[in-house]
Amino acid sequence: MILVQLVADGLLLGAVYALLSSGLTLIWGMMNVVNFAHGDFVMLAMYIAFVAVTFLHVGPAVFVPLAALMLFGLGVGVYFALIRHVMRGPMLAQILSTFGLGILLRYMVFWVFSANFVSLPNRMAGGVLAIAGLRLQDSRLLAGLMALLLTVGLHLMLTRTAFGSRLLAVAEDRTAAMLVGIRPDAMQALAWGIGAACAGVAGALIALFFYISPLVGDSLVLIAFVTVCLGGFGSIPGALVAGLAIGVIESLSAWFIGAAWQDVVVFALFLLALWLRPQGLMGKA
Amino acid sequence: MSLLAVAGLAVHYGDLIGAADVSLTVAAGEIVALLGANGAGKTTTLNAIAGLVPPAGGQILWQGEDIAGRPAHHIVARGIALSPEGWRLFTRQSVEANLRLGATRLAVRAELPGRFARVYALFPRLAERRRQSAGTLSGGERQMLALGRALMSAPRLLLLDEPSLGLGPAVVDQVFAALLTLRTEGLTLLIAEQSAELALELADRAYVLQTGRTVLEGRAGDLLQNPEVRRAYLGG
Numbered sequence: 180m181i182l183v184q185l186v187a188d189g190l191l192l193g194a195v196y197a198l199l200s201s202g203l204t205l206i207w208g209m210m211n212v213v214n215f216a217h218g219d220f221v222m223l224a225m226y227i228a229f230v231a232v233t234f235l236h237v238g239p240a241v242f243v244p245l246a247a248l249m250l251f252g253l254g255v256g257v258y259f260a261l262i263r264h265v266m267r268g269p270m271l272a273q274i275l276s277t278f279g280l281g282i283l284l285r286y287m288v289f290w291v292f293s294a295n296f297v298s299l300p301n302r303m304a305g306g307v308l309a310i311a312g313l314r315l316q317d318s319r320l321l322a323g324l325m326a327l328l329l330t331v332g333l334h335l336m337l338t339r340t341a342f343g344s345r346l347l348a349v350a351e352d353r354t355a356a357m358l359v360g361i362r363p364d365a366m367q368a369l370a371w372g373i374g375a376a377c378a379g380v381a382g383a384l385i386a387l388f389f390y391i392s393p394l395v396g397d398s399l400v401l402i403a404f405v406t407v408c409l410g411g412f413g414s415i416p417g418a419l420v421a422g423l424a425i426g427v428i429e430s431l432s433a434w435f436i437g438a439a440w441q442d443v444v445v446f447a448l449f450l451l452a453l454w455l456r457p458q459g460l461m462g463k464a
Numbered sequence: 465m466s467l468l469a470v471a472g473l474a475v476h477y478g479d480l481i482g483a484a485d486v487s488l489t490v491a492a493g494e495i496v497a498l499l500g501a502n503g504a505g506k507t508t509t510l511n512a513i514a515g516l517v518p519p520a521g522g523q524i525l526w527q528g529e530d531i532a533g534r535p536a537h538h539i540v541a542r543g544i545a546l547s548p549e550g551w552r553l554f555t556r557q558s559v560e561a562n563l564r565l566g567a568t569r570l571a572v573r574a575e576l577p578g579r580f581a582r583v584y585a586l587f588p589r590l591a592e593r594r595r596q597s598a599g600t601l602s603g604g605e606r607q608m609l610a611l612g613r614a615l616m617s618a619p620r621l622l623l624l625d626e627p628s629l630g631l632g633p634a635v636v637d638q639v640f641a642a643l644l645t646l647r648t649e650g651l652t653l654l655i656a657e658q659s660a661e662l663a664l665e666l667a668d669r670a671y672v673l674q675t676g677r678t679v680l681e682g683r684a685g686d687l688l689q690n691p692e693v694r695r696a697y698l699g700g
Contacts, residue, residue: 344557344565351554359540359565359613360540361537
C-alpha cells in the first residue's frame, strides 16, 4: 500500500515537473534558444502568488491565472526587448542574455523581498483527501491535476489546432512560413509568452507546498533541464513522460534510501539514461 | 496595363549583388519565363517580388501600386504566391496541414473548402496522401504540394521557382500540364526555369537574365529561333 501511496505522490509532483519543463522545451523547439532565466520566471510566479495571497487575500483560483497572465506578458516583452536581437547572433550571446536576465530578475526580487524564505499560509488548500486508502494532500492534488491538464492541453494545442500548426511551421522553416503569410515574429513572441506562462502556472502551483526564496528557481530549473533532456529536446509528450518518471523516482528513493539521496538517484539515473539513449526518450536521433 | 511591372530592380546581400538591374512586365493571363544560368538572379528576382528580400533599388508595381519592400505576408494577401525552389515544405506536418497553412492569408474563409477541392482535383495524388506527412512524399509529389500550397491563397499571380528541378520527365509533363490548366482558368504565371527548352515551350514570352540584369526579351517562339539563345541555353 505504501508503494501505491509513494507512486501517487510521485505522479502528482511529476506532473508539475512536466508543466515546468514544457515551457522550456517549447521555446527550445520553436527557435533553438535555451532560456536560462526559466527558473527565475518560476520564482517570479511564486512571489506573485505570495503577494496576491498576503496583500489581496485571494486563493489559487485567482493567483494561478494572475501569475499565468503576468508571466505571459513578461515572456512576450522579453522576446521583443531581448531575444529578437540576439536570436541570430552567436550561441554565446543567447546564453549570456537569458542568463543575465535571470540574474537581473533574482536580485531585483532579492532587493524587494530580501533573502528570507517565505511560504504561503498553510490554510491554502491545506486539507488531506482520503480516497481508496490513499491520503493525498489537497495542495499537491490540485497542483498535479492542473499541471497534467495544462501539459496535455498544450500538446493538443500544438498538434490539433491551426495556431499550433503555424507555430510548428515557423519552427521548421521560417522563410516558408513567411511565404504562406505567417509573421514569424508574432509566432515566436507568442511561443515565449506561452513558455513563460507555463513557468508561471507551475510556479504558482508549486508555491502551494514549497518554500519561496529569490534563489528557489535554481533547484527547480535543474529538474526541468533534466526532464527536457530525458524527454527529448522540443518534445512535450517526452517532457510529460520524463516529468512523471522523475517525480516517481524521487518519491520512491526519498522513502527507501533517504530524502538526502533523492537528487543523487535522479541524476544517476539521468546519466544512465543519457548514456543509453542520448537523444532522450522521445527525441529524434 | 500590365499586372506586374518590375523596373530597375536591385538586390544586395551584404557585399554580394543578387540583382543589379532587372526589368520585366507580366500582363494578366500571360505565362512569362525567366531564363538564365545559375546565379543570374532568377531566384533573387522572384524572392524580391514575393517580399522575402528587400530591394536596394527599383520599383515593383503590382496593379499600379509599388509593393517593393513590403513584407511577405502583405504580398501574399495581395494575390501573389511563390512556390519556392527546393519546395520548402513543412515536412513534419501532413499534406493537408501544409495546404491549410497555404491558406493562412485567404481573405474569405468560406472559400477554403473550394480551394482544397480545386487543388485535389488538379493533383489527385495529394488527395490520396492528405493524411501522410509531407516528409514521406516523393520528389514529384513534393513539387505538386508546393504548387498546391501556393494555390491555396487564391493568387492572381503565381511565381514558380525551378519547377522542373530534380524531377523525372514524366512528372515534369504532369506538372507542366497542370500549369497549362491553371492558365486556362485565368491564372498568370512567372516561371524561373533553368531548362530553357521546357520554359519556352510553355511560356508566351521570356526574359533572359545575365549577372543580375535583363539582357534579352522576346516572344517564346522568337527566342527559340534566336541563335544566341540557342547557343547559350539550348545546347546548339
